Amino acid sequence: MHLAAVDVVLLALYGVFVLGIGVLLRRQVVNSAEFFMAGRHMPAWVAGLAFLSANLGAQEMIGMAASGAKYGIITSHFYWVGAIPAMAFVGVFMMPFYYGSRARSVPEYLKLRFDEKTRAFNALTFAVMTVFSSGISMYAMGALLALLLGWNLHASIAVSAVVVLLYITLGGLTSAIYNEVLQFFLIVFGFAPVVYLGLRDAGGWHGLAARVPDTFVHSWTSLASADANPMGIEWFGMVMGLGFVMSFGYWCTDFLVVQRAMAADSMNAARRTPLIAAVPKMLFPFLVIVPGIVALGLTLHPNAGAAPLLPKLADGSYDYNMALPLMMSRYYPAGLLGLGLTALLASFMSGMAGNVTAFNTVWTFDIYQSYIRPRESDAHYLWMGRMATVVGVLVSIATAYGATRFNNINDFLQLVFSFVNGPLFATFLLGMFSRRTTGDGAFWGLVAGTAAAALHYDATGVTGGASLLPKLAILHSYRSEMAQNFWGAIVAWTTCFLVTIAVSLATRPKADDELRGLVYGLTRHDLDDDRVWYQRPAVLAVGVLACTLALNVLFW
Amino acid sequence: MHLDIRYPIGLLLTTFGAILAAEGAVVRAEVLGVNVDLYWGAFMIACGATTLGLAWRASRR
Numbered sequence A: 001m002h003l004a005a006v007d008v009v010l011l012a013l014y015g016v017f018v019l020g021i022g023v024l025l026r027r028q029v030v031n032s033a034e035f036f037m038a039g040r041h042m043p044a045w046v047a048g049l050a051f052l053s054a055n056l057g058a059q060e061m062i063g064m065a066a067s068g069a070k071y072g073i074i075t076s077h078f079y080w081v082g083a084i085p086a087m088a089f090v091g092v093f094m095m096p097f098y099y100g101s102r103a104r105s106v107p108e109y110l111k112l113r114f115d116e117k118t119r120a121f122n123a124l125t126f127a128v129m130t131v132f133s134s135g136i137s138m139y140a141m142g143a144l145l146a147l148l149l150g151w152n153l154h155a156s157i158a159v160s161a162v163v164v165l166l167y168i169t170l171g172g173l174t175s176a177i178y179n180e181v182l183q184f185f186l187i188v189f190g191f192a193p194v195v196y197l198g199l200r201d202a203g204g205w206h207g208l209a210a211r212v213p214d215t216f217v218h219s220w221t222s223l224a225s226a227d228a229n230p231m232g233i234e235w236f237g238m239v240m241g242l243g244f245v246m247s248f249g250y251w252c253t254d255f256l257v258v259q260r261a262m263a264a265d266s267m268n269a270a271r272r273t274p275l276i277a278a279v280p281k282m283l284f285p286f287l288v289i290v291p292g293i294v295a296l297g298l299t300l301h302p303n304a305g306a307a308p309l310l311p312k313l314a315d316g317s318y319d320y321n322m323a324l325p326l327m328m329s330r331y332y333p334a335g336l337l338g339l340g341l342t343a344l345l346a347s348f349m350s351g352m353a354g355n356v357t358a359f360n361t362v363w364t365f366d367i368y369q370s371y372i373r374p375r376e377s378d379a380h381y382l383w384m385g386r387m388a389t390v391v392g393v394l395v396s397i398a399t400a401y402g403a404t405r406f407n408n409i410n411d412f413l414q415l416v417f418s419f420v421n422g423p424l425f426a427t428f429l430l431g432m433f434s435r436r437t438t439g440d441g442a443f444w445g446l447v448a449g450t451a452a453a454a455l456h457y458d459a460t461g462v463t464g465g466a467s468l469l470p471k472l473a474i475l476h477s478y479r480s481e482m483a484q485n486f487w488g489a490i491v492a493w494t495t496c497f498l499v500t501i502a503v504s505l506a507t508r509p510k511a512d513d514e515l516r517g518l519v520y521g522l523t524r525h526d527l528d529d530d531r532v533w534y535q536r537p538a539v540l541a542v543g544v545l546a547c548t549l550a551l552n553v554l555f556w
Numbered sequence B: 001m002h003l004d005i006r007y008p009i010g011l012l013l014t015t016f017g018a019i020l021a022a023e024g025a026v027v028r029a030e031v032l033g034v035n036v037d038l039y040w041g042a043f044m045i046a047c048g049a050t051t052l053g054l055a056w057r058a059s060r061r
Helices: A005-028 A032-040 A044-053 A058-080 A084-100 A106-113 A116-149 A153-202 A204-211 A235-251 A255-262 A267-288 A290-300 A320-331 A336-372 A378-405 A409-433 A439-459 A481-506 A537-554 B006-027 B036-060
Strands: A460-462 A476-478
Touching: A005 A153, A005 A336, A005 B006, A032 A153, A032 A336, A032 A378, A044 A153, A044 A255, A044 A267, A058 A116, A058 A235, A058 A267, A058 A290, A058 A320, A058 A336, A058 A537, A084 A106, A084 A235, A084 A255, A084 A267, A084 A409, A084 A537, A106 A116, A106 A255, A106 A336, A106 A409, A116 A153, A116 A320, A116 A336, A116 A378, A116 A409, A116 A439, A153 A204, A153 A255, A153 A267, A153 A290, A153 A320, A153 A336, A153 A378, A153 B006, A153 B036, A204 A290, A235 A409, A235 A481, A255 A267, A255 A336, A267 A290, A267 A537, A290 A320, A320 A336, A336 A378, A336 B006, A336 B036, A409 A439, A409 A481, A439 A460, A439 A481, A460 A481, A476 A481, B006 B036
Parallel strands: A460 A476
Antiparallel strands: none
């Protein structure tokens, strides 16, 4: 793939825009509330698009297209089952507690609701995971640019890290959010033409359906049995593991996304943030998964005179990760190629900025201010936030280089994510909806849930698959790593749920006065009855869920 | 006074669209029989101009 002058101009212009936003916002950042919480002045639509973009890392774009090529439209479950219901839930039911408690972070909410040790557990695991995740994303992007364009890996990592560092250090969370919104539009405009051109080349949806196995264009019909679909998972594991535990664990409790909603300018805007994000989210399978299916279709049955699109690896399987880049390479002329690459770069930067801003907030408020230097001035914490941004980016770079030595570090991180996020949702569910849940219950539930996930991983395997960690015994073999992860999350959630209840019943709960605004039964509920329908979270949630149901039926 | 994010969005879409449309008009490269740079560039200009118009109208209120 070779870049023309016009492509380079577009890439350079994008750099000017993102840095320009940071410079313009620099004077606005005068205190820690502006830097870490964007002054809580974001309109709902801006917070909503940032909520979505923070999740759109380069791995998401490349990975979902790869999964589309490998598994077909069944990958849409990561959106229609594994995201939208959880986004509706957090908007309608959980945001009143996050926003209403005036907590500055998710770990701080845990401190208010439970106790210091539960906050510390969540803050430490979250801080470590975010910088590692950011570094792995950085490496993935650098490796992709090296492969596609022959760019130097070190230069790619350094330049992108410096750009993200500059605009966050200058403008804080506001700058990150504004750039995420800008990046959202770039991603949509950069990838939409590949969908149109790919489908046109494949003969439309019906032409595409004739080129791929039947299971690749239906999302539910093959889920009756794990043997009937390429993902190796049955409907219960999909709905409970992905649709309930992993999805709710991520969208409802991960500070990376929740931070965007907490920056909204009112309670109503905060509640609408995930619901607004859900609208483009439910359409994203068409943008990222369909190109993958097209790539497979044009590989299995190429048009006359055209070569198969996907290359084969040494083991005979297709290189699915190249689906989206190769589609762009085949269909994008000079100009559009620059736009597409800018979109890829934008997706990487939005994912990295999301991780770094979440890290600097949790580090400064939940670790530094709580345990290292309490009672310092606001200016000191603002300075520390900027230093945490620098350190976060430096650790991310170190992780990126670590990733070059271990080809399975990303898989390992995903595994750790499933250990941590799965049980956390049980903690929040019991904490927000039952005043009887205690701090000891929450803490030991989290520890037990995480340990159960590790034990489940250690006692199970994947047929024909290699293990990331040494095994004690294999009591059961799953058909795919995805099935193993989904069931691991179910085990972790259930263990945390039961242990939290058991320990809570044996310990003394907080008094009701301490729980007002933090627990469902002790919080005033604003139904927003006097607002127009599109400003009412419950109405939006019903609409979003109905549309998602319709999409599931359409692609049944 | 906070920056209205619609200005940078509109400016970015309009600028990128103009560059794409110019490239399409000059080079006339076709993919599957479509001058995709020209048409997509024109569409981006329209979207960018609309966004700038909305931001300008909001600032006049």
